[in-house]
Structures are given as C-alpha cells and as structure tokens.
Amino acid sequence: MRVITVDFDGTLYQGNSFKVMFDVAKKQYSLKQWSQVGLGTAKALGKLVTKGKAPAKHTFFRAFVKSFKGKSKKELEEFFYALAHGDLERVNRPLVDKVKRHIEDGDQVVIVSGALNPFLVAFKDAVGFENVDIIGSELFYDENDIAVGKMGDIVNGKKKAEAVQEWLKNRDLTLDDVTLWAYADSESDSPLLEMVDHPVVVNPDEDMEKLAHQKGWPVFGS
Template sequence: MAVVTVDFDGTLYQGNSFNVMFQAGQKEFTYKEWTTVYRHLTVALALGVTKGKNAFRHQFFKGFAKTFKGKTEAELDRFFEKLVDLGEKDIHYGLVEHVRKHQKKGDHVVILSGALRPFLKAFVKKIGLDVDIIGTELEYYPNGICTGEIGTIVNGDEKVRKVREWMFHKKRQGLLTDDTVWAYADSKSDLPLFEFAHYPVVVNPKSDIEKVAQQKEWPIIA
C-alpha cells in the first residue's frame, strides 16, 4: 500500500485558481474586503517582479486570507464550495480516475498542495474523493473565528517535510507499512517532491519541467 501524493493547482485542477478567487470575490466581497485584496495584490506584483512567481503567490494568499478575518469555519466552508463550483469545468477528471485506481489497490492518497486547506476540502467533497489533505492552513482563534492569517505555505521543500511528517504519524498509528511514494505534480517548484518520490509522474507540464522529466525519463501524462 504505497503513498500517493497529488498536487492541486495545475494537476488535479487545471484552471487558474487566482481567477476563480476573483470571480468568487466579485459575488461575495464587500468594498472593504476588496480594498484589502488590492492592497496586498500591489505588494504581490512587486514581489513577483523582484523575487519570482512563488513570492507573488505567497503574498497574494496572505492578502486574500486577510478578507476571512472574523468569519466562522462554516462560513468559509460555504465560500470555498462556491469557489469549487466556479472552477468545476477545469477539474482533471482523467487524473481523478488515476487516483481512484490507486485507491482500489489500497494505496494511501494525499492531496498535497500550497492551496488553502478549506479550498482543498471543498474540492475533494465535490468530486467525491475520500483522501487525506495537506494544504496551507487558515488560522483560527480558540472560539472558531478566523484570524485572517495563514500558516506556512506548503510548497517546494515544505511539501517533502509535510509528507515525511504525515508518514511518520501514520506509521506510529500502524496504518502505514510501505514507504513507497508516488508524486503527481506539474511544476518545477515540485522538484524536491519529485526527487523524494520513488515514482514521480509529471502532469500537464510546462516546458521547463517537461524538459527535466524527459531527461530523467519520468512519465508524463496530459
């Protein structure tokens, strides 16, 4: 029973999650919340120019999360369910079937992504997958109200750290006896995860990671 990690953005979900967030915000956000988003978006764009795509993405997530301050977990669950509905057409159902085949073999499937965990939770609910989820956490006060802050973004080397941690706990519980790891992902930022996995599979790759996959003879699926 192997461990199968599956990325979200660009892999299970082939649309642009940023666009979907903006679409949902147009229907849900107040003027004050939009002001918060655009203030942080300006900073994110500047960071994107100087430090790259991941810096942009991280700052955008932080700014977007600020709009959730004061909301309950139930309110946020409803918001992210609407988000998934807006992006339903871009779900990679072919890969969903790959995941189901792994499950039929008894493999442990983990959705592993830098996306916000409530978004991932709504996503797997929508497609009817019973899997574990590792994503970027929204933080809450003890009374269940969102603080507007996020935990460490699960990206790059952090993905490997999170998988190792997850596997350690599963072993202690007696639920995992096989260290074999599969990794389905799409991005060059996933190289640490691909190198960690015994069976890396590159999904719908951009040219940079496609070249790496060809050099290393990793399988590629569209």
C-alpha cells in the same frame, strides 16, 4: 504500503484555485475587503521587483486571506464548497479516475498542495474521493471558529516534500517503509518528484516537459 501524493492546481484541477477565489471575490467583496486586497497587491508588486514571482504571489495570497477575517468557519466552508462544486469542468477527469483506482487498490492517497485546506476538502467531496488525506495551506481561526485573517505556511516547492515526510513521521513511518508516488505538474514540485519512488508529471508546460525528459519521468496520458 503504497502512498500516492497528488498535486492540486494544474494537476487534479486544470486551473488555479487562487484565481477562482479572486474571480468570485470580484463579484462579492465589499469596499473594505478590497482595500485590504489592494494593500497586499502593492506589497506583492514590490516583492515582484525585488524578489521574484513566487514571493510576490505568496504575499498577495496572504493579503487575500486577510479579507477572510471575521468570517465564521461555517461561512468559509460554504464559500469553498460553492467554489469547488461550481467549477467542475476544470477537473482532470482521467487523473481523478486514476486516483480512484489507486484507492480501490488499497493505496493511501494524499493531496499535497499550496491551496487552502477548506478548498481541498470541498474538492475531495465534489469528485467523490473517499479515505483521502489532505496536506494544504492552513487557515487560522480563533476559539470561536472565527477566521483571524492569517494562514500557515504555503505548501509549495520543497515544503511539499517536507510536509510529506512530516505526514509519514506522524504515522510512525519513514521513506523506507513505503513506496511513494507523486503526480505533479510544475518545476516547483521537483523536490517532491525527486524524493519519491515513482514520479509522474501531469499537464507539463514546455520547460517541465524538458525536465521530465531529462529525468526520465513519465508524463501522465502520453
């Protein structure tokens, strides 16, 4: 069995899904919502000084998710549907076509990303992916499907590799039972790229291109 894992931001999508959310929020958010984001921004800046870029980004992301509090699941699904369908020029079409060939060949494709699950679901619909699983960052709702303003773990770095192993475990599979592929763009994806049988680097920056050369990882499209 072949399992094809594909990153989203910078890989399938040649942009940043969080920035897209932020740009839309600038047009739509109320003063109260912006006050929540503003508080998170201050905390994120503190994290940037004391702990670095990644913790700061995660703090800001969680603050942004707080602004979803009180929204219904349906409202948020419509919000992310509009985002995904309104920015299709950033889709990496050659890679989308490659993934579709994997699907046609009977491979199981899994999108693995720190992006929010409803954004990934909407994207899957927008590009016409069928029978594709999603591992993303979860939004939490109450018993009435109203967002509580909280999210689960951000699926980034080594958590991607752990999440893929958990996905396999839930299907009574191990790494030895499958042939794993990974398409990814960032050095933070290295734990996943190191774990799979067929790592493929997509849209690398200069540092990632150097790492790919050192590791002997092929670069998609080169």
